[in-house]
Amino acid sequence: MKKLHIAISTDKIAETIADYSARLGVPPCSSVPGEYALWRTDSLNISVRQDSACGPGSLRHLGWEDPAADAFTQDTDVNGIVWERFTAQHQADEINELWPEANYQPEV
Numbered sequence: 001m002k003k004l005h006i007a008i009s010t011d012k013i014a015e016t017i018a019d020y021s022a023r024l025g026v027p028p029c030s031s032v033p034g035e036y037a038l039w040r041t042d043s044l045n046i047s048v049r050q051d052s053a054c055g056p057g058s059l060r061h062l063g064w065e066d067p068a069a070d071a072f073t074q075d076t077d078v079n080g081i082v083w084e085r086f087t088a089q090h091q092a093d094e095i096n097e098l099w100p101e102a103n104y105q106p107e108v
Contacts, residue, residue: 005045005063005084009054013037016048030095030104038095040065040088040106065091067108 010016017037021027024046028037038047045065054060063074063084072090076082086094088106095104 001043001067003040003043003045003065005047005061005065005086007047007049007060007062009051009056009058009060010048011050011056013048013050020046020048029107030092030102032095032099032102036095036099036102038091038104045091 008016013034013036017028017031020037020039024039024041024044026039026041028039031037034050036047036049038045045063049060051060059081061074061082061084063082063086065088066085067087069085069087069090072084072086072094074082074084088108092104092106095102
């Protein structure tokens, strides 16, 4: 089953992790102190990232975590929003490439 992916920028990563963990009812399944966090629920894949290229609270991109995806892909919709399509493992590979200390392995 596909999960909607929402990626949001923040300038308050610790506070955002606490807030979203309370809202989603679970802690992040992966986090990098001071930089990044990821939650994967039954229907949602949401990440927050300390990203100076985007204003706080800005949408970084949307997408689909899709177990049928053959590769990590992205395109841009008519509104200029980047949409990604990937498997849980593709996302884990990206996280571990950016932050090797994360050593994130998804539960699928």
